[in-house]
Amino acid sequence: MKHPGQILRDELSGENVIEPFIGIYDCFSASVAAPYSSNLFLSGFGFAAGFYGLPDIGYISWADMVAAAWRIRQILPDHKLLVDIDDGYVDIHTARHVVRQLDRMGAAMVMLEDQARPRRCGHVDSKRLLPLPDYIEKLNAVLDDCQNICVLARTDASGDEACRRIEAISETRAHVLMVDGIDSAEALKRVRECTDKPLLFNQISGGKSPRFSIAQLRAMGVRLVQYSTPLLFAAEKAMTEALDALLERGGVLPPYPNRNEIGVRECLKLLHANESEAEPKVCVGVSGQSHSDRPAGSLMGVFRNVSGTASLEA
Secondary structure: OOOOOHHHHHHHOOOOOOOOOOEEEEEHHHHHOOOOOOEEEEEEHHHHHHHHHHOOOOOHHHHHHHHHHHHHHHHOOOOOOEOOOOOOOHHHHHHHHHHHHHHHHHEEEEEEEOOOOOOOOOOOOOOOOOOOHHHHHHHHHHHHHHHHHHEEEOOOOHHHHHHHHHHHHHOOOOOEEOOOOOOOOOHHHHHHHHOOOOOOEOOOOOOOOOOOOHHHHHHHOOOEEEEEOOHHHOOOOHHHHHHHHHHOOOOOOOOOOOOOOOOOHHHHHHHOOOOOOOOOOOOOOOOOOOOOOOOOOOHHHHHHHHOOOOOOOO
8 A cells, every 4th residue: 555645745746636634633533524535634733622631832742642643544544644743842853753653654744843842823923933944954854754754844934034934945855835824815925936845725713814715725826725623613612502502401412313413323333434344434536436425515526626716614
C-alpha cells in the first residue's frame, strides 16, 4: 500500500483537486468525518479541548498527540491524516523525533508553526514568533528526516512580515505553506504573490479570517483548505442543546426512533465500521474505491465545483 504522504505528494505535483482537510479531535469525530472527505486534520485546538479540557496554549504533550494519531490511523488507514505538531514541542530534537514517528505510522503531513512559547491559537492576539533563522533551522532539520510524510510550514506573522517569512520558507523543501489568521482577501492574494508553493487556507468559526467558499479560495490560488474545528464546535452546541432539552422535559429522553436523534443502533453502526475485520472506509479519490455510506453531497463534490458559491463554515 502506498504511503499516504506519497499519495499527497503526487496530488500536489499534479493538477488534481485535493479534498478539504476536516478538523477532528479524537477517534469518534474522525469516524463521523470519514465519509465526507478522505483528508482529516488532527487539530491542536480540538485535541487540547477534547483530551485535556484546556485551551490550546502549549499544554499538549508530543507523546499524547502521537498516540492520538496512531489510534486514528488504526481505524482509518486509507485516509490521509494531517497532524498539528505546534512548534515541534520546542526543540529541534523533539520535532525530528515526532515527525519520524508520524512518518512511520503513515501520517500524510505535519503542520510545523513558527510561534515561540507560550504559543496561542492562530486566530487570537498576543502571538510571539521565533526568530526566522531559528524556525528555518528547525524546519530544515525536520525536512531532512522526512521519508514519505509531507511538511506544512505555517507562519503566524501578518502584513509585511508574513510575506518576508513566506518568501524565506519558499526557499526550503517544505511541501505546503500557510499563513494563519489572514484577515482579508487582499492579504491572501498578497501571500499568493509571494510564493509559487502550494498554499493551504485555514477556516475556523469566529476566527480572524473571512468566510470564503471553496470556489472563492480556488479562484485565489489556494490548493488546500482545512476546517479546523467544525466538529468540536458542533459537539459543544449539540451537547448543550441535548441537556437543555432533557431538563425542559423533566428528565424524559426524546422519542425514538426519530430522524433527528441518534440511538444505540446508529452509534454502533458507526463504531462497528471501525473494527479491523470491517470493510475499510475508503473514499473516492484515495484508492479508486467508494464508501457506500459516503454522503451524496460530499465536500469533494463541492470542491470540484469551482463555480459554486456555498460557504462552508468551520
